[in-house]
Each structure stands twice: as structure tokens, then as C-alpha cells.
Amino acid sequence: NAGVTQTPKFQVLKTGQSMTLQCAQDMNHNSMYWYRQDPGMGLRLIYYSASEGTTDKGEVPNGYNVSRLNKREFSLRLESAAPSQTSVYFCASMGLTSSTQYFGPGTRLTVL
């Protein structure tokens, strides 16, 4: 039981490049989330998906797109990376019967 996994662990991009962050969970959870964590600002929600086939914007969605590929996988795409998107990105999931969110190990992204 791996829980929530994220790939890659580290990534360096140049301004304007694109990339997709991958997230998968094996706990049969319905809800999945993408957060970014910046120093002094805590975790902020980018997008979330309450169920397969649905996605909703969070607090800071600009510059990002998401895809809920199936119940297990939720990807985050940066179409044209900007230095302001340098951050640590966390994926999380939550089941219907539990209010606890489970987090992945994070992806450290640097945009030059």
C-alpha cells in the first residue's frame, strides 16, 4: 500500500517550458487535491477533484490545468512555466468516510 505517490521528486524548468506533475493514490479515495507550499504562505489549494470526472478551482488556479484521468490519478500541468511557480507541490487524497487528507511526498519545482 503505497498511499499517495508523486513524480517527479525534483524538476528544474526554464521560463516558458511546460511539464506535468503526476499523482496517484491506491486507497480508493474519491477526492484528490493539488497544493503548493511557499515559505511564509502555508499550503494553498490550486485545484481539487471531488470525484472522477470533476475538477474545481482552488485559491490559486491561474497558470495551471488539471486532469482527473481516473479514480487513482490526478495530474497537474504547467503550460508555460513562470518563475513565480517555483514552489513545492503536494498532492493529497481523501476518502468518503474519512475527513483525513493523506499527502504525497511532494515535487520540488524550480523555474529559472
Place this chain on the structure above:
Amino acid sequence: KQEVTQIPAALSVPEGENLVLNCSFTDSAIYNLQWFRQDPGKGLTSLLLIQSSQREQTSGRLNASLDKSSGRSTLYIAASQPGDSATYLCAARNFGNEKLTFGTGTRLTIIP
């Protein structure tokens, strides 16, 4: 809009002492409040979750309390150990909302 504050941002205490971490929230219509631990370079691990109908939750040396009327939650750590050194974050979830609002965390250092 829910806002969550954690003060102080950093705390150092000698090993063996009992300590309290604070979390304040502005909207008392919370569904639950969750405490997480984050080790450097790692993801978040859920420690305790208190539902709105509960006053406290305990797990081992940890005890979390919730006072909705005053907009406060505390995390009490008994007999602190060096292994307790980490950043502790609290997060509030409101009724009718899947999203968590995080505080910026308290970085705890236990001095051997």
C-alpha cells in the same frame, strides 16, 4: 473567508518539557480541524483530527483541543523528545466545503 493563524512561527524547548502549540481560526462554522506534522523536505502526516462536535482528541503523547466559540485549537505535546522536532500545521475545513485552509505552521525544535 476562513483564515488560520499559528503563532509563534518557531519555538524551541528543552527535552522533557510539556508544550502547547496554538492555532486560531476566524470562521467558527468549521466542520473539523486537523493537525499535521511536516519533517524537512517531506510531505504532511496527519496527527489528529477533531470533528466540530468534539472538544478534544488524544493520540499517545499528543492531545488536541477545539474551542469553536473562541476560534482556537491547541496541540499539547507531553514529555517532548528530540524526535518531535518538526513543523506542525493546523488546517480548518468548513461545512459544505471540501477545502482545507492551512495555517503557516510552527517550527518546533526540541533541544536535547
